[in-house]
Amino acid sequence: MAPLITIERHILDQQRLYPQSTGAFSQMLYDIALSAKIIARETTRAGLAGILGASDDQSMNVYGEQQQKLDIFADQMIFKMNDHTGRLCAIASEESDTLVQIPPQFPVGKYVLLHDPLDGSSNIDVNVSIGTIFAIHRKISKGEQGTLEDALQPGRRLAAAGYVVYGSSTMMVYSAGNGVHGFTLDPSVGEFLLSHENIRVPNRAKYYSANQGYEKYWTRGVRRFTKWLQGIEGEGREPLAHRYIGSLVADFHRNLLRGGIFYYPGDMQKQGDVAGKMRLMFEAQALAFLADQAGGYASDGIGNILDIQPHDLHQRVPMFIGNRDLVVTAETFIRDNDPEWVDAYTAFREKKPKFD
Ligand code: P6P
Numbered sequence: 168m169a170p171l172i173t174i175e176r177h178i179l180d181q182q183r184l185y186p187q188s189t190g191a192f193s194q195m196l197y198d199i200a201l202s203a204k205i206i207a208r209e210t211t212r213a214g215l216a217g218i219l220g221a222s223d224d225q226s227m228n229v230y231g232e233q234q235q236k237l238d239i240f241a242d243q244m245i246f247k248m249n250d251h252t253g254r255l256c257a258i259a260s261e262e263s264d265t266l267v268q269i270p271p272q273f274p275v276g277k278y279v280l281l282h283d284p285l286d287g288s289s290n291i292d293v294n295v296s297i298g299t300i301f302a303i304h305r306k307i308s309k310g311e312q313g314t315l316e317d318a319l320q321p322g323r324r325l326a327a328a329g330y331v332v333y334g335s336s337t338m339m340v341y342s343a344g345n346g347v348h349g350f351t352l353d354p355s356v357g358e359f360l361l362s363h364e365n366i367r368v369p370n371r372a373k374y375y376s377a378n379q380g381y382e383k384y385w386t387r388g389v390r391r392f393t394k395w396l397q398g399i400e401g402e403g404r405e406p407l408a409h410r411y412i413g414s415l416v417a418d419f420h421r422n423l424l425r426g427g428i429f430y431y432p433g434d435m436q437k438q439g440d441v442a443g444k445m446r447l448m449f450e451a452q453a454l455a456f457l458a459d460q461a462g463g464y465a466s467d468g469i470g471n472i473l474d475i476q477p478h479d480l481h482q483r484v485p486m487f488i489g490n491r492d493l494v495v496t497a498e499t500f501i502r503d504n505d506p507e508w509v510d511a512y513t514a515f516r517e518k519k520p521k522f523d
Pocket of ligand 1: 286288289413414415416
C-alpha cells in the first residue's frame with residue numbers, strides 16, 4: 168500500500184528543497200490548509216447552519232456583487248487564521264476594497280497573502296462546487312508593514328499559489344514552484360492526503376469552457392476562435408466538448424486534470440471597460456502560476472498573465488487558460504482580427520501602478 172502522505176508532510180518535504188528556509192513559508196501553507204478544512208465543513212453544512220443565501224445586511228463587495236454569508240465567513244476565517252502568526256505583513260482579499268494591515272498587537276512577517284475566500288459564491292444556494300483561491304508574494308517594500316507595492320507584483324514573482332475546490336470531495340491544489348500537487352480531504356481523519364502528485368495538463372485537450380450566452384458581445388477574433396474550437400472554422404478539427412460550470416475553480420480544476428481551455432474574454436461592450444470579469448490579483452495570477460507549473464499557459468489575449476505589472480488591487484483581466492497550443496491560437500485569432508480591442512486593452516494593461 169502506498170504511504171499516506173499528508174499535506175503537512177508534503178510541505179515539509181518541499182521545504183527541504185530550500186535549506187535556507189525558516190519554515191515560516193511551510194507554516195503558512197498549513198494555516199491555509201486548516202482554514203480550508205473549516206470552510207469545507209461550513210460549506211457542507213451551509214444549508215443546515217442557516218448561513219445559506221445572501222448576507223442579512225445586504226452588504227456588497229467592491230464589484231457591487233451581493234456578499235453571500237459564506238463569503239464573509241470564509242474571509243473572516245482566513246484572516247483570523249493568519250493575522251497573528253507573524254508570517255504575513257499584509258493580507259489582500261477580494262472581499263476588501265483595500266489592503267488589510269496586520270493588527271498592531273501582532274508581529275509582522277515577510278509574505279503577503281492575496282485570496283478570493285469563496286469564488287463562485289453565487290452557486291452556494293444551488294449546491295454547485297465553489298472554491299478558495301490564494302497566492303503568496305514575498306515582501307519587497309522597506310519598513311515593517313506591508314504596502315501595495317508588496318501586493319502589486321507580477322505573477323512571475325509568486326512564492327506559491329493554489330486553490331481549494333469544495334465539490335463532491337474537498338481538494339487542495341498548490342504549487343510552491345516545484346510542480347503542482349493535489350490533496351484530497353479525508354473528513355474521517357480531517358487530513359488532506361496526497362492524491363494527485365505532479366499534475367500535468369494532458370497534451371490533448373478535451374473541453375472548452377466559456378459563457379457563450381455573451382457571444383454577441385465578444386470580439387470577432389474570440390468568436391472565430393470559438394468556431395475553430397468547435398471544428399466549424401479552419402481545417403475542420405475534431406470539436407472539443409463544451410463544459411461550463413460557472414464556478415471558476417471547478418472549471419479550471421476539470422481542465423487541469425483532463426485538458427482544456429477556459430476563457431473569459433474582454434470585449435468592447437462598455438466604453439473603457441475592455442478587461443472582462445476575472446480579477447488579476449485574486450483569481451488570474453494564482454491560476455496562471457499553477458497552469459504554468461503544470462505545463463499549460465495563461466494569457467490575457469495579448470501576452471502571459473504572469474508578466475503583467477498590476478496597477479490596481481482590484482484590476483480586471485481577460486483570461487485564456489489551459490492547454491498552451493489552444494491559448495496561443497486564441498492570441499493569434501485576437502491579433503489578426505481585433506486591432507481596436509488590442510489597442511484599447513494594451514493602454515489599460517500598461518497603466519502605471521499607484522503605490523501611494
Ligand atoms: P459568468 C463567479 O462569480 C465567477 O467569478 C467565477 O467563479 C466564474 O468563472 C465566473 O464568475 C462566471 O461568470 O458571467 O459566466 O456568470
